[in-house]
Amino acid sequence: MVTVCVTTYNHARWVAQALESILAQRTSFEVEVIVGDDCSTDSTVDVCRAYVERYPGRVRLLEAERNMGMRANYRRTIEAARGEYIAMCDGDDFWCDEQKLQRQVEVLERDAEVGLCYSRSKRFHEGQNDEWVYPRGVMHCDFESLLFENTVDNVTAVARRSLVMQYYAEVRPEEHPEWLTDDQPMWLWVAARSKVVALERVTAAHRLLSESQSQSRDFSRRIAFCDSLMDISMWMDDKVGTGRNIERLERKRMEVALWVLSRDGSTREYVRRWWRDVCRSPRLLLNIAGYGLLAKRWLRKVGIIK
Numbered sequence: 186m187v188t189v190c191v192t193t194y195n196h197a198r199w200v201a202q203a204l205e206s207i208l209a210q211r212t213s214f215e216v217e218v219i220v221g222d223d224c225s226t227d228s229t230v231d232v233c234r235a236y237v238e239r240y241p242g243r244v245r246l247l248e249a250e251r252n253m254g255m256r257a258n259y260r261r262t263i264e265a266a267r268g269e270y271i272a273m274c275d276g277d278d279f280w281c282d283e284q285k286l287q288r289q290v291e292v293l294e295r296d297a298e299v300g301l302c303y304s305r306s307k308r309f310h311e312g313q314n315d316e317w318v319y320p321r322g323v324m325h326c327d328f329e330s331l332l333f334e335n336t337v338d339n340v341t342a343v344a345r346r347s348l349v350m351q352y353y354a355e356v357r358p359e360e361h362p363e364w365l366t367d368d369q370p371m372w373l374w375v376a377a378r379s380k381v382v383a384l385e386r387v388t389a390a391h392r393l394l395s396e397s398q399s400q401s402r403d404f405s406r407r408i409a410f411c412d413s414l415m416d417i418s419m420w421m422d423d424k425v426g427t428g429r430n431i432e433r434l435e436r437k438r439m440e441v442a443l444w445v446l447s448r449d450g451s452t453r454e455y456v457r458r459w460w461r462d463v464c465r466s467p468r469l470l471l472n473i474a475g476y477g478l479l480a481k482r483w484l485r486k487v488g489i490i491k
Contacts, residue, residue, distance in 0.1 A: 186215040187286055188268035188346070192258055193220060193276030197227040199392065204236050204244070206280040212287045217243060220276070221262030224249040229276065256359060259367045263349060271346045273368070274389070278340040281307065282388040289343040292382050300348045300379025301372060304388040306338040311394050319391065324383035328376040332418040332430055333437060337381075339368040340389040348375050361420075365413040370421065377425040404449040408458075411441045435466050440474045447482040455479060 189207050193200055200220075207218055218240075220233045236244045247265060249258070263271060270290055274280060282288075289302040305324065309316040320336040331337070352358075352374045364370060375381070415438035422430045439462040446455040459479075463469050484490045 186217060186268040187212070187270045187272055187290060187343070188266035189216060189218045189272045189274055189286075190259075190262045190266060191218060191220045191274050191276055192223070192255075192262055193225060193229050193233070194223040194252075194255075194258070195225045195227045195229060196276030197225070197229045197232055198277075199279075200229055200232050200276040201236075203274055203276050203279045204233075207274060208240065208243075209283050210280070210286045211283050212290070214290065215268075216286065217245065217266075217268060219245045219247065219262055219265050221247045221258050221265075222249060223254070223258040224252040256362075256367055260353060260359070263346075263353075266346055269346060270343055271349055272343045273339050275340065277392045277394065278390060279392075280340070280389045282386065285341075285388040286343065288384060288386075288388075292384070293343065293345065296380065296382075298380045299382050301337070301342060301344045301375045302382045302384065303337045303343070303372075304341045304384040304386055306341050306389045306391050307387050308338075308391045308393060311392050318387060324385070326376075326381040326383050328373065328426060329430060331373055331376050331381075332422055332426070332434065335369050335372065335414070336383075337368070337372045338389070338391055339372075340391050342368070342372065344372075344375055345379075348379060351378070356424075363413065364417055365410050366417070369414060370417045373418065373421045374425060377421065404445050408442045408445050411445075412438055415441070432466075432468065435462075435469060436472055436474075438462070439469055439472060440478070443475055443478045447478040447485075452479075452482065455482065 191203060210216055222230050222233060230248060233246045237246050247262060270293060272286060292302045293299050306319050307316055308319045319338055325331045325334060325336045352371050356374055358364060358370060415434050419431050419434045422428055442458055443455060446458055459475050
């Protein structure tokens, strides 16, 4: 059996599309769907209840009396799974390949050392006429490459439940409120403990909302999310990796933040962030990107470059 974990919070507009795309899967094995709703204030629960009635025993709904937050909702939904494998699909995303699960489970069944199988996805901004394939380039399957660029789009992932439960027992992500995402540390840990296989096809769609944990018009929130990704990678490299990538990860964290500030922030904010990073890690004083991005900001300000 495969369990598909669907986490929702105010996804009434989209959750039916997510559930329909899961129920349309053509497989040679059983598929159960568990919806974990985090006390939505819209009609998400009503929509999900209707699916429970239509598909008794196949769709289960976990309701909440109070909002527990992304991390707790994510975990309780996964812990309720009964399948040998777990697939992920947030309530505002959907799948677009009816053989997605079949192909991925076949990969996992062929090799017991494979702990995670993922694919490319299509991404789009809600309400905009845009669409692109993610990742655009290489699909990483080794731990060290994933530290620097996580190409595992959560909506495409299928993993062994036993590994996911080991992750929760060993890492205890609830002790890391500074981590602003749950899927990246999970898949990094799995990549450190098992093989990862990437399918060179698009199987799912990831909807990007204007305001979410990872997307925001507020550049300070965007920086905070990117900082969190790098902090997760540094923690993972220190705890389950070799620790030899931390200096490069510190440099990338600094450069991403300064690039955003060079375009959207003030000079004062830029210098403050540069100084904060240098104080935390004095070796970043030698990172020439910090000076180059500031120079580009000034050249852009006076109209020499765009």
